[in-house]
Amino acid sequence: MKVKNRQAIILIFFLLSQIALNLPLLSQERFRRTPPIPEPFPTLQLPEIQQTSLYNGLTLWVVPKNDLPIISLKIIVFAGESFSPENLPGLATLTAHSISRGVSDFSSSEIEEKIEFIGGDFSAEIYPEYSLFSFTFLEEYFDEALNLLSRMLIEPTFIRREIDSVRTAVYYDLLEKNSDPDFFVKRLLLQALFTNHAYKKSTFNEDGLRNITQKDIVSFFDNHYRPNNTHIVFAGNLNFNTIFREARRFFNRWQRGESNHSALPSPEPQEEMKVCFIETPGAKDATIYMGNIIMPATNPNIFPLIVMNQVLGGTPNSRLFMNLRESKQYAYNAFSEIEFFKSCSVFSIHARVRPEVVESSIMEIFNDINLITDKKIPSFDIEQAKSYLIGNFPLQIETYDDLTSKVAEHKALGLEDEHWNKYYENIMLINSEKVFELAKKLPLKTPVIVVAGDGNIVLNQFGAFIKEVDIYNKKGIYLGTYKFD
Amino acid sequence: MNEVLNFKTKLLILCLILSFLGGSVHVPAQEKKDFPFPYTQYKFNNGLHVILSEDYSLPIVSVVMAYRVGSINEEPGKTGLAYLMENLMFLGSENVERMQHISIIHKVGGEFNAATSEDRTIFYQRIPSNQLTQVLWLESDRMKSLQIDESNVKQVKLDILEEISLRKARDPYLESSWRFDRLLYGNFAFGHPVIGSEDDLRNLTVQDVKDFYNRFYIPNNAVLSIVGNFDRKKALADIQKYFETIPPGEPIPPVPLPKSPEKKSIVESIQAPLAQSPGFHLGYRLPSPASEDFYVLSIIEYILLRGMSSRLHKRLFKREKLVLELNGGIEKRQDQTRLKIFVVNNNQYMVQRCKKAIFSELHKLKTNFISEEELNKVKNMFRKDYINQYTTSLPKALFLAESFLSRNILLNPAEELEKYMAITPKDIIGVTYRYFGVESVILDVKTK
Numbered sequence: 001m002k003v004k005n006r007q008a009i010i011l012i013f014f015l016l017s018q019i020a021l022n023l024p025l026l027s028q029e030r031f032r033r034t035p036p037i038p039e040p041f042p043t044l045q046l047p048e049i050q051q052t053s054l055y056n057g058l059t060l061w062v063v064p065k066n067d068l069p070i071i072s073l074k075i076i077v078f079a080g081e082s083f084s085p086e087n088l089p090g091l092a093t094l095t096a097h098s099i100s101r102g103v104s105d106f107s108s109s110e111i112e113e114k115i116e117f118i119g120g121d122f123s124a125e126i127y128p129e130y131s132l133f134s135f136t137f138l139e140e141y142f143d144e145a146l147n148l149l150s151r152m153l154i155e156p157t158f159i160r161r162e163i164d165s166v167r168t169a170v171y172y173d174l175l176e177k178n179s180d181p182d183f184f185v186k187r188l189l190l191q192a193l194f195t196n197h198a199y200k201k202s203t204f205n206e207d208g209l210r211n212i213t214q215k216d217i218v219s220f221f222d223n224h225y226r227p228n229n230t231h232i233v234f235a236g237n238l239n240f241n242t243i244f245r246e247a248r249r250f251f252n253r254w255q256r257g258e259s260n261h262s263a264l265p266s267p268e269p270q271e272e273m274k275v276c277f278i279e280t281p282g283a284k285d286a287t288i289y290m291g292n293i294i295m296p297a298t299n300p301n302i303f304p305l306i307v308m309n310q311v312l313g314g315t316p317n318s319r320l321f322m323n324l325r326e327s328k329q330y331a332y333n334a335f336s337e338i339e340f341f342k343s344c345s346v347f348s349i350h351a352r353v354r355p356e357v358v359e360s361s362i363m364e365i366f367n368d369i370n371l372i373t374d375k376k377i378p379s380f381d382i383e384q385a386k387s388y389l390i391g392n393f394p395l396q397i398e399t400y401d402d403l404t405s406k407v408a409e410h411k412a413l414g415l416e417d418e419h420w421n422k423y424y425e426n427i428m429l430i431n432s433e434k435v436f437e438l439a440k441k442l443p444l445k446t447p448v449i450v451v452a453g454d455g456n457i458v459l460n461q462f463g464a465f466i467k468e469v470d471i472y473n474k475k476g477i478y479l480g481t482y483k484f485d
Numbered sequence: 486m487n488e489v490l491n492f493k494t495k496l497l498i499l500c501l502i503l504s505f506l507g508g509s510v511h512v513p514a515q516e517k518k519d520f521p522f523p524y525t526q527y528k529f530n531n532g533l534h535v536i537l538s539e540d541y542s543l544p545i546v547s548v549v550m551a552y553r554v555g556s557i558n559e560e561p562g563k564t565g566l567a568y569l570m571e572n573l574m575f576l577g578s579e580n581v582e583r584m585q586h587i588s589i590i591h592k593v594g595g596e597f598n599a600a601t602s603e604d605r606t607i608f609y610q611r612i613p614s615n616q617l618t619q620v621l622w623l624e625s626d627r628m629k630s631l632q633i634d635e636s637n638v639k640q641v642k643l644d645i646l647e648e649i650s651l652r653k654a655r656d657p658y659l660e661s662s663w664r665f666d667r668l669l670y671g672n673f674a675f676g677h678p679v680i681g682s683e684d685d686l687r688n689l690t691v692q693d694v695k696d697f698y699n700r701f702y703i704p705n706n707a708v709l710s711i712v713g714n715f716d717r718k719k720a721l722a723d724i725q726k727y728f729e730t731i732p733p734g735e736p737i738p739p740v741p742l743p744k745s746p747e748k749k750s751i752v753e754s755i756q757a758p759l760a761q762s763p764g765f766h767l768g769y770r771l772p773s774p775a776s777e778d779f780y781v782l783s784i785i786e787y788i789l790l791r792g793m794s795s796r797l798h799k800r801l802f803k804r805e806k807l808v809l810e811l812n813g814g815i816e817k818r819q820d821q822t823r824l825k826i827f828v829v830n831n832n833q834y835m836v837q838r839c840k841k842a843i844f845s846e847l848h849k850l851k852t853n854f855i856s857e858e859e860l861n862k863v864k865n866m867f868r869k870d871y872i873n874q875y876t877t878s879l880p881k882a883l884f885l886a887e888s889f890l891s892r893n894i895l896l897n898p899a900e901e902l903e904k905y906m907a908i909t910p911k912d913i914i915g916v917t918y919r920y921f922g923v924e925s926v927i928l929d930v931k932t933k
Contacts, residue, residue: 031726032579032580032622032625032626032629032727033580034580035589035619035622035623036618036619036622036723038593038615038616038618038619039615039618040615041544041613041615042544042613042614042615042714043544044543044544067542068521068872068875068876069872070869070872070873070876109794109799109803112792112793112794113794113862116792116793116794116862116865116866117858117861117862117865118865119865119866119868119869120869136869137869138865138868138869138872141865315591316587316588316591317588317591317592384592387592387593387594388591388592388593388594389594390594390613391593391594391595391612391613391616392594392595392613393594394543394544394545394613395545395594395595395596395611395613397543398543398545398611398876398877398878399876399877400876
C-alpha cells in the first residue's frame with residue numbers, strides 16, 4: 001500500500017511535470033497565431049540644418065552627422081536642361097559631365113586619380129532645373145576635396161577630346177536606355193505634357209548631341225556656373241565655422257554672375273485625354289504611363305497629395321497593384337508617383353501589363369481614379385497610408401548620401417522648413433476629407449496616356465475609348481496619327 | 486528505499502522548478518564595445534546565434550536572418566533548391582498567410598529583401614523600430630513551420646524557370662560564366678550555379694523541398710542580427726519568446742572541400758550563340774580567406790580592378806582601348822576563393838592582345854615595387870569601402886551576420902582594417918608570385 005502511494009505520487013509528479021513542460025509550448029501556439037501589436041511610433045529627431053552664404057552668393061547648408069569618418073557633399077547648380085537653348089538639347093548634360101574632365105593643371109585622368117586617392121566618388125545627375133553633383137570622401141581629406149571641387153566648378157578646361165569622350169558616353173547611355181520601355185515611355189509622357197514649356201528640353205534624345213560644340217559648353221558654363229546660382233550641402237563630422245572658413249578659402253575667388261534665373265511659368269495641365277503609342281514589335285509586355293500636370297511641391301496641398309498617392313499606388317499594397325496584379329492578374333506591376341519640379345509636379349501612373357489587356361488595364365486604372373475623386377477614401381486606408389509614410393521617412397535619410405540628397409532636393413525645390421521639420425505633423429493632420437477635397441480638383445481624368453507594346457495586339461484596343469492615337473518612335477519622334485473609324 | 490524515493494522526488498521537484506526557470510537560459514552575452522560600433526552576442530539553447538547592436542540615431546531597426554545554406558549544399562540532380570527555398574519563404578507559413586510577410590513590411594513603411602549565394606541565404610528587413618516584434622514573429626514562423634505544398638512549390642518553380650530564360654536572353658555570356666565556374670572550382674558543389682539547372686528544377690519534388698528545409702533552415706544553422714534603435718532587454722525577451730522553442734535540427738556536416746587543384750593551367754573555349762562580341766574569362770585559385778595572404782590579395786584586387794584609375798582599367802580601357810567590358814574581383818564561396826576577370830573585346834585579335842596586357846600587368850606587380858603614392862591611393866579606396874560597411878543599420882547587420890557565418894567568430898573590424906593598412910610593397914610582390922603563376926584557368930568565349 002505504501003509502495004502504491006509512492007508510485008501514485010511519482011505518477012502525479014510526472015504528469016504535473018509534463019503539463020508544466022508543455023505549458024509554454026501550448027501558450028506559444030496561441031501567441032504565434034496573430035501578429036504582435038506594434039509599440040507606438042518613436043519620436044524622430046532630425047538633424048538641424050544650418051545655413052550661411054559667402055559674399056559672392058554661394059549658399060552653404062550644413063547637416064551635422066558624426067558617426068563615420070566620411071563627408072558627403074551635394075552641389076546644386078541651377079543649370080538644368082531647361083536652360084539649354086532650344087537648338088542645343090543636351091547642352092546642360094554635357095556641361096555637367098565635363099566639369100570633372102580637366103582643370104587648368106590637372107588632366108581628366110589626374111582628377112580621377114585625385115578623387116580616388118581621397119577615397120572619393122564624384123558623379124553628376126541632370127534635372128530640368130538644376131544639375132546635382134555628389135561628392136563623398138574620407139574626412140581627413142576635406143581640404144583636398146574642397147580644393148579639387150572648387151577648381152572643377154571655377155576653372156574647368158573643357159578640352160575637345162574630353163568633350164567628345166563625354167558626348168560618346170552620354171550617347172551610348174541614351175542608346176542603351178532605348179531598350180528600356182520604362183525610360184522611353186516616361187520620356188514621351190513628359191515630352192507630351194511639357195509641350196511649349198522649357199521643361200520639355202529635358203526629354204532630349206541622342207540625335208542632337210552631335211551639334212553641341214566646345215564653345216557652346218564654355219558659354220553655358222560661364223552663364224550658369226556661378227556662386228550665386230549654386231548651393232552646397234555638407235554632411236559629416238563638421239564644425240559649422242570650419243566649413244565657412246574653408247569654403248571661403250577655396251570659393252571666394254569664384255566670380256558672381258548675372259542672376260537670370262527667374263522662376264519658370266507653371267505649365268498648363270492637359271485638358272483632354274490624349275493617347276500616344278510607341279510600337280515595340282514582338283514585345284512580351286505592354287508598358288503604360290499616364291499622367292498630368294498638377295501643383296508644385298510648395299503648394300500647401302502637397303501633404304494630402306502625398307497621402308493620396310500612397311493610397312492609390314505608392315507600394316505593392318496600394319490599390320493599383322492589388323487591383324491590376326493581384327485581383328485582375330493583368331499586370332506585372334502597377335504604381336503611381338509624383339515627380340516634383342519647381343513650377344509644377346507631374347502625377348503619373350505606370351503599369352507593365354499583358355499586351356492583350358491594355359484597354360482593360362487602362363479602364364481599371366480609371367476605375368481606381370474614380371474611387372478617389374468621386375468618393376472619400378475610408379479612414380482606415382488613409383491611416384494605413386500615413387503609417388507607411390511616417391515609418392518610411394527615416395529610412396530615406398539613413399545614409400550620408402540619402403540625407404544630403406533629401407536636403408538638396410528640398411533646397412533645390414525651394415521648400416519651406418516645415419517640409420523638413422514638420423513632415424510628420426503635416427502627414428498626421430491629413431484625413432479623408434482633405435484628400436477628397438484635393439482629389440476632386442486634380443486633372444486625373446484627362447491624362448496623357450503613353451503605351452509601348454506590340455502594335456498588332458495593342459493598337460486596336462484604343463478604339464474602345466478614343467478616336468485617334470498619335471504614333472511615335474522610341475526616340476520620341478512623331479510618326480503620324482492613327483484614326484479609328 | 487525511502488531515502489532513494491525522497492531523493493528522486495526531490496530531483497523531480499527540482500527538475501520541475503528548472504523547467505519553469507531554465508527554459509529561457511541562454512549562454513551569457515559576449516559584449517564588444519570597440520570601433521566601429523558595439524555589439525553583443527548570445528547563443529540560445531537551440532543553437533541560434535544572436536547578435537545585437539544598438540544605434541539610436543534614427544527610429545529604424547534592421548533585422549537579418551541568415552542561414553548557412555546555399556548551392557554548395559545541393560546534391561547532383563537537385564540543384565536550385567536553395568534559391569527555390571528563398572522564394573518559398575515569402576509564400577506563407579503556419580500562422581502567416583501567403584504574401585502577408587511582404588504586406589506587413591510594406592504597410593509599415595519598411596523594406597525587405599533576400600539573397601542566396603553559394604554558401605548562405607540571407608533574409609533582411611529595414612523597418613521602423615516599433616515593428617521589431619512583428620518581424621521576429623514573421624521570421625520565427627517561417628523558420629518553424631513554412632508552408633510547403635504542391636501549389637507553392639509549383640508556382641516558385643515556374644517563376645524561377647521564367648527567370649532563367651529571361652536571364653539567358655538578357656545576358657548572352659551567362660552560360661559561359663557557369664561553365665567557367667565549373668572549371669575554376671573543379672567541383673560540383675562549389676561550381677554549379679545558384680539558380681540551378683532547368684531540368685533539375687522541373688524534377689524537384691515537394692518532398693525534396695521539405696527535406697532540404699528541415700535539414701538546413703533550423704536555429705542551429707542560423708544567425709539573427711539586429712541593429713538599430715531598440716531596447717535590448719525587450720528584444721531579447723521577444724527573441725526568446727519566438728525562437729527558443731523552435732527545436733534544433735540535426736548537426737550539419739561540412740561540405741567536402743574540392744581537392745587541391747593540380748598545378749596546371751586550363752584553357753578551354755565555349756560558343757556563345759547570342760553574343761555579339763568575343764571575350765574570355767580568366768581565373769586564379771587563391772588561399773582561404775583565413776590566410777594572412779588574403780589581406781594582401783584584397784589590396785591587389787584594388788590595384789588591378791577597383792576604380793577608374795586601377796591598372797587594368799587604365800591600360801585596357803583608356804590607354805590601349807582593348808575592351809568593351811571589364812569586370813572582376815575576388816569571389817568567396819565558403820573557404821574557397823578565386824580571382825575572376827571577365828572581358829568582352831571587339832574581335833579575336835583584341836582578345837589575344839588583352840590577355841597579353843593582363844599577364845603583363847601581373848608580371849609588373851611581381852617585378853616592380855608599387856609606388857607609395859599608388860599604394861596609399863588603393864588603401865584609401867579600400868578604407869572608404871570598408872567604412873561603408875558600417876554606414877547604416879542594414880549594412881552593419883549584414884556585416885555582423887556574414888562575418889559570423891564566414892568564420893563562426895566575429896573579428897574586430899578595427900584590427901582587421903589595421904592589417905590591410907599595414908601591407909607593404911614587398912608583401913604585394915611576394916603574394917603575386919605565390920598566386921599568379923601560370924596556373925590560370927581561361928575560358929575563351931567565341932561568337933558564331
